[in-house]
Amino acid sequence: MIKLGYKLMSEEHGPADLVKNAVAAEKAGFDFAAISDHFSPWLDEQGHAPLAWSVLGAVAQATETIGLMTAVTCPTFRYHPAIIAQGAATVALLSGDRFTLGLGAGERLNEHVIGAGWPGRLERQERLAEALDIIQGLLAGELTNYRGRYLTLDHAKLFDRPKRKVPVVLAAGGPHAAELAGHKADGLMATDSDKVLVESYRKAGGKGPRYCEVSLCWAEREDEAKTTAHKYFRWSASGWPVMAELPDTEGFAAASESVTPDDIAGKVSCGPSVDAHLKAIDAYVKAGFDHIVLTQIGPRQDGFIDFVRRELAPALKAKKAA
DSSP, X not given: OOEEEEEEOTTTSOHHXXXXXXXXXXXXXXXXXXXXXXSSOSSTTTOOOOOHHHHHHHHHHHOSSXXXXXXXXXXXXXXXXXXXHHHHHHHHHHHTSOEEEEEOOOOHHHHGGGSSOOOOHHHHHHHHHHHHHHHHHHHHTOOSOEEOSSOEEOSOOOSSOOSSOOOEEEEOSSHHHHHHHHHHOSEEEESSOOHHHHHHHHHTTOOSOEEEEEEEEOOSSHHHHHHHHHHHHGGGGGOHHHHTTOOSHHHHHHHTTTOOHHXXXXXXXXXXXXXXXXXXXXXXXXXXXXXXXXXXXXXXXXXXXXXXIIIIHHHHHHHHHO
8 A cells, every 4th residue: 555755855944834844744644744854955045954853843743643754864973873763762752653763874965064074885884784773772672782883882771762663764775775674674765766676675574664755846837847846956966876975065056057957857757747746656656665755846835735635646546546
């Protein structure tokens, strides 16, 4: 069964608007809301980067039924994994067990701010594996001490912890990370409609939900949607190998200087067409993903949420029933 999620883009909206958008998403029937966890936006035009964990606390109190998650948090530099475990347990208690913790290896954009440098991909994956051990152990109440190559834990315990362990989902950009998700996490997260990721996750023993993010831009006119998507989303054109390495908004502006609206429209579905957005979603469903996070690019969140409620969600449901 397909679950439909709504993306709380902390890079594009301030904290009060994020709470308002989450409430609107719940009223519209979304199954869950997933918030990005950034210290900086990708581009200056986006203009925001509130602390995701403070927003989650507010959303937990402002909503009643919608699931909540991070998509995703890096638990190895800006945060120590013990703090993420504590935050996850707290949000789960505040929300009545509605929280899922989404984790990833992170980007230089957000993690370099603490001045600890930014290592290569292999070390980042090794750090992530250690962080997963710490977080899973603390959330399960089974770990108090840990000494890895990069991360340590000294006599730690979560005194406020939900009875049901918070599920942990791991973001993967390639087969190795998907295998890590199968070994150490409770679910998979991806941004590419690549069935190899799902296959690698399952081969490694993964049996949990498979989350994906589908970026789109709804507007009454396709040209308007293309312009909006280009303004706010052109940073994504370079792909994750580059996106993980650039340090600031100036770098992303320079890297995306030659990107056109048509280039972005080739990556995301733009405009009012239900069929176009369904086609984008279907590519992920066919790849094996069952939790679809819809990311509406730009400021027009109310119109998008209403569009999903009136047209897109019923069409998706009818398509799955056919």
